[in-house]
Amino acid sequence: MSFFDRLKVGLARTRGSFTARVEQVFRQPPGPEFYEELEAALVQGDVGLPTSALIIERFRARRDTHDPGQRREALRQIVVELLGAPAPLQLDPPPAAVLVLGVNGAGKTTTIGKLAHHLRAQGRSVMLAAGDTFRAAAIDQLVIWGERAGAAVVRHAPGADPAAVVYDALAAVRARRLDVLIADTAGRLHTKVNLMEELKKINRVVARELPGGPVERLLVVDAGTGQNAIQQARLFHEAVGVTGLVLAKLDGTAKGGAVLAIAHELALPVKLIGIGEAPDDLQPFDPQQFTDALLPVV
Ligand code: GDP
Numbered sequence: 001m002s003f004f005d006r007l008k009v010g011l012a013r014t015r016g017s018f019t020a021r022v023e024q025v026f027r028q029p030p031g032p033e034f035y036e037e038l039e040a041a042l043v044q045g046d047v048g049l050p051t052s053a054l055i056i057e058r059f060r061a062r063r064d065t066h067d068p069g070q071r072r073e074a075l076r077q078i079v080v081e082l083l084g085a086p087a088p089l090q091l092d093p094p095p096a097a098v099l100v101l102g103v104n105g106a107g108k109t110t111t112i113g114k115l116a117h118h119l120r121a122q123g124r125s126v127m128l129a130a131g132d133t134f135r136a137a138a139i140d141q142l143v144i145w146g147e148r149a150g151a152a153v154v155r156h157a158p159g160a161d162p163a164a165v166v167y168d169a170l171a172a173v174r175a176r177r178l179d180v181l182i183a184d185t186a187g188r189l190h191t192k193v194n195l196m197e198e199l200k201k202i203n204r205v206v207a208r209e210l211p212g213g214p215v216e217r218l219l220v221v222d223a224g225t226g227q228n229a230i231q232q233a234r235l236f237h238e239a240v241g242v243t244g245l246v247l248a249k250l251d252g253t254a255k256g257g258a259v260l261a262i263a264h265e266l267a268l269p270v271k272l273i274g275i276g277e278a279p280d281d282l283q284p285f286d287p288q289q290f291t292d293a294l295l296p297v298v
Helices: 003-010 012-026 032-044 049-060 068-083 108-121 136-149 162-175 189-209 227-240 258-265 287-294
Strands: 096-101 126-129 152-154 180-184 215-222 244-248 270-274 282-284
Touching: 003 012, 003 282, 003 287, 012 032, 012 068, 012 287, 032 049, 049 068, 049 258, 068 258, 068 287, 096 108, 096 189, 096 227, 108 126, 108 136, 108 180, 108 215, 108 244, 108 270, 108 282, 126 136, 126 162, 136 152, 152 162, 162 180, 162 189, 189 215, 189 227, 215 227, 215 270, 227 258, 244 258, 258 270
Parallel strands: 096 180, 096 215, 126 152, 126 180, 215 244, 244 270
Antiparallel strands: 270 282
16 A cells, blocks of 8 residues: 555544535635634634634635535645645654653653664664663563564663663764664653753753754644643643654544644644654655645545
């Protein structure tokens, strides 16, 4: 299956509800009710109020027609524009560090495994750091993903200082002249202050050990959590400066419309999307391709 076909399959649930509803509205006669119904469909599709209102405003600025095809094309153009330009990971010159952030259950460990696989397929050498020392199971999971992807894993005992794990892993990356370190981090939000301090410490270690080097701080959010994801992003961004978002579990949700809200409400680029649990189920986010899969030309 091609990359694009996999994305289409991943978005099937969202197309079944959100897209189907929007297409229904496109068949309405022109007039104020059309805009109201379109806005309602967007809001119900988890696009969120501010983003839905903006889309309607841009829609109103165009001449409306009876033609569902032309209306679809108008929405497609507005959505592509809203999603912005593709934002690839910045990993050059090597060695690069990728800190993977997010609340427990968002999909961090799975994303790391898939990203390791993706980068290995591009010919990059990868090391993983088991920085979520709070959960023994997270360390074990990372080791399994590392074995699958052909990436060594630096781990300490459960309860160890995560910044020390990342420090050791960076030393190993330099000694072995590897290309990318991907570090897992803890995501227990009930000790928010401690967690953010811990992340800042890891950040400082990376900045000291890789001076001027490429560092990505990727926040993984569960795409099915909509507004919650936006709040999480604000919190993490304030603490450590997020360089990009990973939207995980887009395949498991009918709430794919939330991608528009997330892209618009947060001034942060979406860099990767997760569309399943298999090693191949992580893709660079391509706004045009995403729009083609979400609002296909029929
Ligand atoms: P963490 O606590 O943030 O490390 O989250 P995990 O990586 O352990 O993921 C939590 C659950 O979500 C696991 O059952 C994963 O298999 C699942 N998961 C993660 N990413 C995806 C995805 O893109 N699609 C689907 N369907 N499931 C995912």
